[in-house]
Amino acid sequence: MPLSQRTLEQGWTLTCARPRGAPALPDTIPATMPGTVHTDLLAARLIADPYLDLNEITVDWVGRCDWRYELEFEWQDDGADHVELVCPGLDTFAQIVLNGAIVGETANMNREYRFDVRGLLRAGANTLTILFESAWTRGEALAAQYEPRPNNYPGPANLMRKMACNFGWDWGPTLVTAGIWKPIRLESWSRARIASVRPEVTLEGADGRVRAHVDVEGGAGLRLRASVAGIVKELPVGAVLDLVVPSPALWWPHGLGSQPLYELVVDLLDEAGAVTDSWRRKIGFRSLRLDTAQDDKGTAFTFVINDTEVYICGANWIPDDCFLPRVTPERYATRIAQAKAANINMLRVWGGGIYETEAFYEACDAAGMLVWQDFLFACAAYPEEGDLPDEIEAEARDNIVRLMPYPSLVLWNGNNENIWGWFDWGWQDVLEGRSWGLGYYLDLLPRLVAELDPTRPYWAGSPYSGSMDIHPNDPAHGCSHVWDVWNEVGYEHYADSVPRFCSEFGWQAPPTWATLSQSVHDQPMTPTSPGVWHHQKATSGNDKLLRGLDGHLPAPGNMDDWHYATQLNQARAIRFGVEHWRSHRGTNMGAIVWQLNDCWPVTSWAAVDGYGRRKPLWYALRAAYHPHLLTIQPRGERLHVFAVNERTLFWRGPVTVKRVRFDGTVLAEWTHWRLCADRLDIAALAIPDDVAKPHNPRDEMLVATMHDSVAQYYFNEDVDLDLPEARADIVVARDGGDWLVTVTARSLLKDLCLFVDRIHPDASVDEMLVTLLPGESRVFRVSCAVELDAGMLGASPVFRCANQLVR
Template sequence: MSSYQSLHEGWTVSGADVSGLPATVPGCVHTDLLRAGRIEDPYLDENETGLAWIGRTEWLYETTFTATPGRRTDLVCAGLDTITEIELNGSLVGETANMHRGYRFDVGPLLRDGTNSLKVKFKSAYAYAEGQQQRLGHRPNAYGEPFNFIRKQACNFGWDWGPTLVTAGIWQSIGLESWSVARLAEVRPQVTVDRGTGRVELRVRLDRAADEPVVITAEVAGRRAQATVDGIEALLILTVDDPDRWWPRGFGDQTRYDLDVTLAAADGTVLDTWNRKIGFRSVRVDTADDGYTMIVNDVPVFVRGINWIPDDVFADRVTRDRLAARFRQAAEANVNYLRVWGGGRYESFDFYDLADEMGFLVGQDFLFACAAYPEDEPFRSEIEAEARDNVVRLASHPSLVVWTGNNENLWGYEDWGWKPELNGRSWGSGYYYDLLPRIVGELDPTRPYWPGSPYSGSPDRYPNDPAYGTTHVWDVWNTDDYTKYAAYRPRFVSEFGFQAPPAFSTLRRSISDEPLAPDSPGMAHHQKAGGGDQKLERGLANHLPAPRDFDDWHFLTQLNQARAVAFGIEHFRSLRPLCQGTIMWQLNDCWPVTSWAAVDGDGRKKPLWYAMRDAYADRLLTFQPRTGDPVEAGGPLIDVEPGAVVPPQGVPTLIVANDSRTEWAVSTTVTRRTLAGKVLATADLTATVAPGENATLTLPADLANPGDPTTEFLTTDTGVTWFWSLDKDIPWPAPDYATEVKQDGDLYRVTVRATTLLRSLTLFPDRLDPAAETDRTAVTVLPGESVTFTVQSEHPLDADALTTRPVLRCVNDVLAH
């Protein structure tokens, strides 16, 4: 039987003026230096700027271990970051140049009986990348750093939401594997289900130390297949009658079966074993009508997705528990799809195992983002090896439903001025249109491949045409108001978003500015988007009253983000079946920063999270403008000045979207009211909506046409609202309300009874206890009605502080303050 010896203990790291510092493996040099007090926390204030030297330094990791030579022994490196030379007992074992793949070296002849010395020398990632750039010629990218000339996590070099912290280290497991005769080098299950029959085509490749025959046995769901092998490859096929299927969350159970593979010698001695949990399900992308529809088990799934970035700059901090917490936040926000963005990493076993368990669909980008990538050697060979490694590694996971060739590179080539800069040099198209689809087709033909995000379904089309395939909508954030989402008629939106600062307690932990201001030094440093603060300012000025202080600014920018993204999601959902998915940018952050995230770098939910939860509900009622004309693909359909608010194109109509698996008998009362609460018109609307369908409920004329659009609004009996005018143009009454706080253990129930209308009433309990969390935000409360917030806090909360500014906020109090 093979045996494994972990080599995670006893490491030191040296470099620059650092010598023999204790090192953690898996880990990286930044966390080692931070743990030893040699650097300040790069996530706080402007400390990041003083740490650029780390990425330009060579680092030596070394340890000693004891071993007993004998059988074939391999040094197994699951992840090295990035450019290394490996020495064992003074002899060169090998070199590496790719963070995104594993390595295995036969070190048996170099092992000593007793103490052995292992060294891993990490060369400067900058020196390597800049050297390759000089050798191969400039390739443009979005951020001016040489991340496209090294196979390393691109966002280590900074992004418009991330710090520039160029890491080095043994970032995944390292150890010795000893074996004899043969080992399971590659086990690749292709799992399908068709007309009630599950099928596992199991392809096995062996490494050998001897030529004798071996026996491979595979078992799943009580079925067994066996093969005697003289060579190094085998195919075993197992069929399972009527297996329970694996379904995406919301569609059924996530049934998984243990797939066990055993390698044995002819005499029955077990040489090696392999186990994974698999799920029987079919998946395809339907592009027959030039759209993009995810089909799982022959059922169309409307994608309610989020984009996922690395959850921390330093990968060793991203534990299974941390991933599970983030996944719970996604599940509680009614998300069913995670897109793993191409500037980060091929995600971990824990990530995919949790996705399998919880029923998330996952789209995995190959790791190319926002840049032209050279197709010259050594990159072409490295990229082929990396792609093969990861396609095989992830093949067993039912949650993985599509491979995507890159993030925004097809679009960048057409739209970002790359062509004259490239002057005919390669830029990556050979990867996206040839190499990667061939590898997926060879190694994982059960899953679809899509050349890029965005991509319009054909190389001959403009890659970001919303009328075809997948699209990214970024003019809204960069130049236009969020109301412009309504001008789009996309088939599938795989990126769009709007910024806001993190939770107040996250700001106070990470930024020591006194006083805090939108443009104070720490705040400015934690805004990485070009012109980001000006874009936030434009968004506020278009919609909300002018903030009078930082507390107002913080509340209003977070509220505006929540409204912007919810506006987009609800519009895109209202277009089904024309539009079949929306993936908002982004769920998470990798450090405390002003960004597009719904959950900030400390794991706290922003108001956007609550708005996303409501907009992604299985059953959605939303007011949308309609003209009565057929909705056709495309957009934007109207020309507007940059930043201008787009007026509604039509009269308000109630759209019903049913993503549940049961019929929805809708019955709702819609009223037109004044700000004082007076009812001007009312109607009861009903509809029966089948699963996976939308319905349109036309409002009577006395509801759809206001007498005074600045002082009237629509509301349903479930609290869905439509205001004809912008908040900044509405004469809100000064807020008048009564409050009551009741404590029950670590729960506080905060009831607010409104005398006047309260617009977007929001509670920020983290200002009192950083761990405190409320169950809802941005509730519009009508005069004479009440709302109760449930706040969880393990620490005592002051009732007066909990019910006054700046903890309890509404739009009205910005004007009244």
């Protein structure tokens, strides 16, 4: 009989099985599957929203209790030889009981478990119970089992296979979850089923090749059939299905080409040719390698796709919600669309989170969004004894096989910052020779990738230099993280080095005002009022925000100025670093900002805040990551204009550089009539001294233009500029369902933003951080559900520019 599936979705209840510090609760609570204890308690109005105010603290007891999920369901015997209970996502320590008999136990939220329940099911009514032990409780037992291992964050995440950021991070709350976070199902089958398919998808010359390794449980004497792009191959079970597709259309990262996908279907056939089980995925044909060759500057770190060196304009990705089932396919698609619109071409799935659901990778495939996938190790030492190695191997096998069909996935990375931690964070003295995870990163994981997914590169860590003989965060080798900037020094120090590839760097700012005011209700609201303070998880984060303004912007005198100044500083910091590194294209081949998204409303490094709203940083990234980047950068004693071209056609045209007084007077001008940046290349010109050197650095700037690209350069920081009083004319007009807001500058307006979420929380604007000289105009498209007028849009705190802060 063909394999059949039944998802057990409806009718679950939740009970507190061990009320460790819990208030009085009903005997049973309606539960949703997939879901978590927290979301079920929220739906039943038994806890306050932990994202609001200080509620995170008041719901801490939830993670310290044991919880029981129970389902009554009907089952009719269909005569199948096998019936399996399939649990792809149980969080985390669970005992499964069916009709009073223990089916099995789990200890890993990141892998699939299958249990044979044929002999336990009854015709008619059945009872399925899943008892979840608190991860805190199990963590206490594991801490007693393992000798101390360093961990940058409180909690036992490094002793178990659970999403590490559940226990809190410097941007995330401590909300220790439990529950059924992926749908549970019953699978019925006889004789045989497809256990897994591993498609190695490669290019050989102009042709695509698929080598499908199919594992079949049972199935002696049966056959397999695979088809893709009209090519069909049929072979006995146990053989590798090898299909050659003549000249397929290639899958490219967005901006370099299209993303054609082909459906690969593998069928399991009985002797009569009937399909008894089937597997299908969409695949893409592209070549891939990671160039880590030695050169005269150190060790390269360059992604080469379809024989093309791709400059990575990336962002780190964290779980988009603390409660994972709330991240729907639609939400994934929205967030990835936001990344693409910001000219981001790679998302790094960070190792303190999860292997994302299929919907994430499918959306990346469709969008041409490259994916760097960490294995789940972050900022801690991990024991290599006890049950942990077997769990880690099972988890890695599961997810390598699950994710390898997706063409967007281009790198497996061993860990986040753990090798760096062993070198620099005092671990060696604490460990006293005990294991800390190196065997996973240098032996187990690369061995599994080579066995299961040989078409993709593996890298041992982020950061990592490629050798334990070279410091892991040496910017001349491999990938590096830049965190002294922000933690210790100002953003001008991004210019101190040119990493071969920077896989983490970032600068903090609060969320949008609408998000902040929806999640914090302090009266009055200040940077240090209780709710705002609680939504700042970084050590000395608020102090660093203010210290980071030093030398750039004045210290803010009120909450509105603090909010704008810190958001502006975040945007400027990241744009400064990215433009510096991109001007060294060839030496540097990628930047992955920390971070794209947030999991809750918080002051953090994100470009898109926890309620999905774009911060000014998002607009700065869109500009800094633009495929045609024009930027003015110092080289030695001279200023140069750089044209950085990430398009597949050359970029050429006249470049004009003007030195302009803030009142709009052109003081000097120079045009080079034919600057040409070849495809995927860079071109540079030294700016003549009579243009590049100011008479009054407090009142002058450079403006470079090439076609529609504009670069601006100031000779001083804002605190040392004579910025005029901001004056502008504003005209508002309807355009369908949107508003067109025309701002005409009557004075220099530096980094103008219209914070329309101050008018309505759902309002948005298409552009921010716009600089206008006197007489220049810009039309802003605003989406807003209420009537807009010039008075509303022209006053602080909606109308903001740097002039207001300095004056």
